[in-house]
Amino acid sequence: xxxxxxxxxxxxxxxxxxxxxxxxxxxxxxxxxxxxxILLAIFAMNLAIWxxxxxxxxxxxxxxxxxxxxxxxxASTFIFFYMMVVAVQAINATFSFALGLSVTRRDYYLGTAxxxxxxxxxxxxxxxxxxxxxxxxxxxxxxxxxFTAIYFGDGxxxxxxxxxxxxxxxxxxxxxxxxxxxxxxxxxxxxxxLVALGFATVGLIALFTVTSAWDEVGAWFLTTGWTGSYAWxxxxxxxxxxxxxxxxxxxxxxx
Amino acid sequence: MxxxxxVSNLTKKFGSFTAVDNVSFSIEENAIHGxxxxxxxxxxxxxxxxxxxxxxxxxxxxVFGQSPVENASVLQNxxxxxxxxxxxxxxxxxxxxxxxxxxxxxxxxxFADQLVEEFRLPTNxxxxxxxxxxLSAVGVIVGLASRAPxxxxxxxxxxxxxxxxxxxxxxxxxxxxxxPRTVILSTHLIDEVSDLLEHVIVIDQGRIIIxxxxxxxxxxxxxxxxxxxxxxxxAAGREVLHRxxxxxxxxxxxxxxxxxxxxxxRTAGLELSPVSLQQLIVRKTxxxxxxxxxxx
Numbered sequence: 001x002x003x004x005x006x007x008x009x010x011x012x013x014x015x016x017x018x019x020x021x022x023x024x025x026x027x028x029x030x031x032x033x034x035x036x037x038i039l040l041a042i043f044a045m046n047l048a049i050w051x052x053x054x055x056x057x058x059x060x061x062x063x064x065x066x067x068x069x070x071x072x073x074x075a076s077t078f079i080f081f082y083m084m085v086v087a088v089q090a091i092n093a094t095f096s097f098a099l100g101l102s103v104t105r106r107d108y109y110l111g112t113a114x115x116x117x118x119x120x121x122x123x124x125x126x127x128x129x130x131x132x133x134x135x136x137x138x139x140x141x142x143x144x145x146x147f148t149a150i151y152f153g154d155g156x157x158x159x160x161x162x163x164x165x166x167x168x169x170x171x172x173x174x175x176x177x178x179x180x181x182x183x184x185x186x187x188x189x190x191x192x193x194l195v196a197l198g199f200a201t202v203g204l205i206a207l208f209t210v211t212s213a214w215d216e217v218g219a220w221f222l223t224t225g226w227t228g229s230y231a232w233x234x235x236x237x238x239x240x241x242x243x244x245x246x247x248x249x250x251x252x253x254x255x
Numbered sequence: 256m257x258x259x260x261x262v263s264n265l266t267k268k269f270g271s272f273t274a275v276d277n278v279s280f281s282i283e284e285n286a287i288h289g290x291x292x293x294x295x296x297x298x299x300x301x302x303x304x305x306x307x308x309x310x311x312x313x314x315x316x317x318v319f320g321q322s323p324v325e326n327a328s329v330l331q332n333x334x335x336x337x338x339x340x341x342x343x344x345x346x347x348x349x350x351x352x353x354x355x356x357x358x359x360x361x362x363x364x365x366f367a368d369q370l371v372e373e374f375r376l377p378t379n380x381x382x383x384x385x386x387x388x389x390l391s392a393v394g395v396i397v398g399l400a401s402r403a404p405x406x407x408x409x410x411x412x413x414x415x416x417x418x419x420x421x422x423x424x425x426x427x428x429x430x431x432x433x434x435p436r437t438v439i440l441s442t443h444l445i446d447e448v449s450d451l452l453e454h455v456i457v458i459d460q461g462r463i464i465i466x467x468x469x470x471x472x473x474x475x476x477x478x479x480x481x482x483x484x485x486x487x488x489x490a491a492g493r494e495v496l497h498r499x500x501x502x503x504x505x506x507x508x509x510x511x512x513x514x515x516x517x518x519x520x521r522t523a524g525l526e527l528s529p530v531s532l533q534q535l536i537v538r539k540t541x542x543x544x545x546x547x548x549x550x551x
Contacts, residue, residue: 010331010332011331016331019354019357023354023357026353027347093341093343093344093345094343097341097346099308100336100340100341102331102358103330104307249325252309253341
């Protein structure tokens with residue numbers, strides 16, 4: 001009896017990673033179509049509200065004041081949080097399935113991460129186009145602000161694109177860590193993680209308060225600026241992305 | 256003969272529970288193997304370890320000569336179909352069948368289409384709306400059409416009706432004849448698959464109690480039937496795996512009879528009958544439990 005030393009067929013790493021990438025989009029309804037439809041619905045609702053408010057104001061001074069208030073719109077924040085949900089759902093749903101298709105955890109994570117980056121780029125593009133139109137049309141002719149809300153900075157179109165992209169990456173990869181923890185340690189692990197995260201946040205707030213450092217924190221954000229502050233989020237995002245891999249590497253599929 | 260799988264001193268513990276207990280075996284290339292045993296015997300755990308889905312506590316696993324854990328060149332050549340396979344909830348069978356070929360280099364699309372037709376699988380219905388049998392059909396189709404050199408079927412046909420099960424056996428056997436590969440089939444329906452199996456591994460409480468060719472196994476025990484007195488006289492001093500009696504008649508299951516033994520039985524007016532694979536495994540598993548209780 002001899003031992004077989006060579007497997008029968010192999011394909012390259014890129015092929016395998018791209019297969020997982022495609023798997024994330026084989027049914028695009030959940031990851032792309034549903035969130036975009038909801039975003040459109042929210043946008044339509046906002047248009048209606050802006051129109052209603054403006055129709056009831058006569059003085060142009062009042063209109064200017066209301067339009068000033070519109071910049072604090074939180075309407076588009078939905079898409080960012082929803083992408084975190086997409087990340088959690090996608091990993092929870094496809095991890096066991098992909099391993100059932102004889103995929104390694106490494107190829108799975110790389111392909112999935114690439115999918116999240118591609119989704120971030122695509123949605124950022126859509127948001128940036130809407131933002132450009134919003135700017136060019138004076139808020140859709142109504143002074144409305146949804147895609148140029150104050151949190152998306154006051155820079156050029158590409159700075160805004162970068163902010164969308166960085167934000168989406170942040171939500172995708174924090175979602176990935178949460179999903180990886182859930183897949184590996186189930187609900188109890190995720191609960192423990194969230195509790196620990198809560199304590200860490202409170203601890204940080206306490207630290208800044210006790211050391212009276214809030215002024216410095218505020219000053220730091222002011223000098224770093226919108227774009228710079230979002231750029232720093234990429235450090236957290238990268239940390240989350242790498243942690244997600246190490247958590248998932250020892251996870252076993254359920255069922 | 257080549258060994259596709261070589262396992263030595265493999266142990267897997269979940270906390271204090273030992274699911275696989277210091278097991279060693281090898282699996283020959285291009286044969287259909289039965290991995291049999293009771294619920295909770297450790298069959299699924301062994302398959303999860305062989306496919307890199309779970310991690311061994313100790314011991315060594317070689318699949319195609321290499322460790323399967325996170326090893327793409329090994330995993331790409333195997334297909335593991337399990338009864339409890341999870342599918343993404345928003346998927347339909349068409350999504351599974353569209354994506355599976357990306358992962359299996361030997362995928363045969365025509366064969367998959369043919370199987371979809373034969374199993375009458377509705378490909379455009381949500382996975383969670385499928386019946387248990389239809390869900391099993393998804394796995395069976397992926398397992399057959401992927402044509403992986405090493406294919407595992409773990410209870411693949413829960414909920415499939417008798418016609419569909421026969422279809423599975425027929426397609427497995429004919430495709431295996433055209434494209435020889437190593438198949439490991441785990442099932443409770445032992446008699447249904449006994450004609451398919453060339454080699455049988457029986458596992459009980461995490462240990463391998465039988466690892467033999469199906470033919471040798473069938474020849475290893477016989478039923479002896481006759482009047483109680485004649486049967487007991489003949490059985491005296493032999494290993495009796497099982498005895499049952501009705502009125503003045505008795506039937507015993509004995510291990511390994513020689514030709515001389517058989518002749519002696521016939522002259523004593525006893526009848527010899529073969530033991531089905533299922534009965535045989537039930538008998539042997541019961542014996543192992545007795546031994547286990549005695550040694551405990």
